[in-house]
Amino acid sequence: MQSAFPVLVRIIILGPPSSGKGTLASVLAKEHGVPHISTGDILRGEVDRRTELGQKAASHMSKGKLVPDDLVIRKIESRLSQEDCARGFILDGYPRTVGQAVALDKIAAPDVVLHIDVTEEEIIRRATGRRVCKTCGAIFHVEFSPPKTADVCDICGSKLAIREDDTEPTVRKRLGVYREMTAPLIERYGDMLVSIDGNGTPDETLERARSALRDVGRNA
Numbered sequence: 001m002q003s004a005f006p007v008l009v010r011i012i013i014l015g016p017p018s019s020g021k022g023t024l025a026s027v028l029a030k031e032h033g034v035p036h037i038s039t040g041d042i043l044r045g046e047v048d049r050r051t052e053l054g055q056k057a058a059s060h061m062s063k064g065k066l067v068p069d070d071l072v073i074r075k076i077e078s079r080l081s082q083e084d085c086a087r088g089f090i091l092d093g094y095p096r097t098v099g100q101a102v103a104l105d106k107i108a109a110p111d112v113v114l115h116i117d118v119t120e121e122e123i124i125r126r127a128t129g130r131r132v133c134k135t136c137g138a139i140f141h142v143e144f145s146p147p148k149t150a151d152v153c154d155i156c157g158s159k160l161a162i163r164e165d166d167t168e169p170t171v172r173k174r175l176g177v178y179r180e181m182t183a184p185l186i187e188r189y190g191d192m193l194v195s196i197d198g199n200g201t202p203d204e205t206l207e208r209a210r211s212a213l214r215d216v217g218r219n220a
């Protein structure tokens with residue numbers, strides 16, 4: 001699909017945990033020909049490789065808390081300075097605090113912020129049913145996309161696991177953190193922000209996002 005933004009595409013996807021940011025960001029990134037940058041994925045990679053940042057981030061992440069701004073800001077600034085971001089990027093899960101948004105404005109202010117609006121009840125249902133394969137990375141859901149055999153990966157046969165931050169108390173904690181630390185960004189971005197309903201299927205959310213971006217592109 002032709003990008004609605006001919007020159008530069010800097011899109012932020014904002015939304016609570018399990019709102020579908022990652023799925024949406026990966027499709028939009030392909031459609032617009034820019035990298036999909038997820039701070040959650042970057043941080044999980046650092047934790048798996050036991051880097052210095054990963055060791056500092058791990059305890060915050062497993063408790064459902066945010067990783068401190070200075071660590072995340074430094075990491076994202078280095079990622080955004082890479083060659084592949086010259087035409088723009090889709091940011092998934094960043095910024096999550098006002099401090100991060102201020103830092104981003106100084107190096108690469110966004111063109112548009114897509115806010116995925118999902119009820120808390122739906123988020124709990126999505127997150128607590130998710131099962132991941134730590135061997136091959138496949139993701140299942142007990143209700144929406146169950147594996148053929150309970151708790152066994154269809155692809156590689158490994159035992160499925162619940163991501164540490166997907167347990168119900170942690171999801172509730174993450175929702176509280178979202179309300180307190182991230183939701184204020186909705187107001188901060190003002191006219192630059194477009195809200196879409198994310199309570200439906202991933203395809204419905206994608207269609208709403210595409211249509212919102214077309215409208216923004218037309219008015220740019």
Ligand code: AMP
Nearest residue numbers: 039040060061065066067072093094096
């Ligand atoms: P996510 O996969 O985006 O839900 O992120 C998983 C976890 O990584 C979050 O619960 C935070 O602990 C951490 N994290 C991801 N992005 C950020 C960010 N922008 N600022 C602080 N912590 C983050």
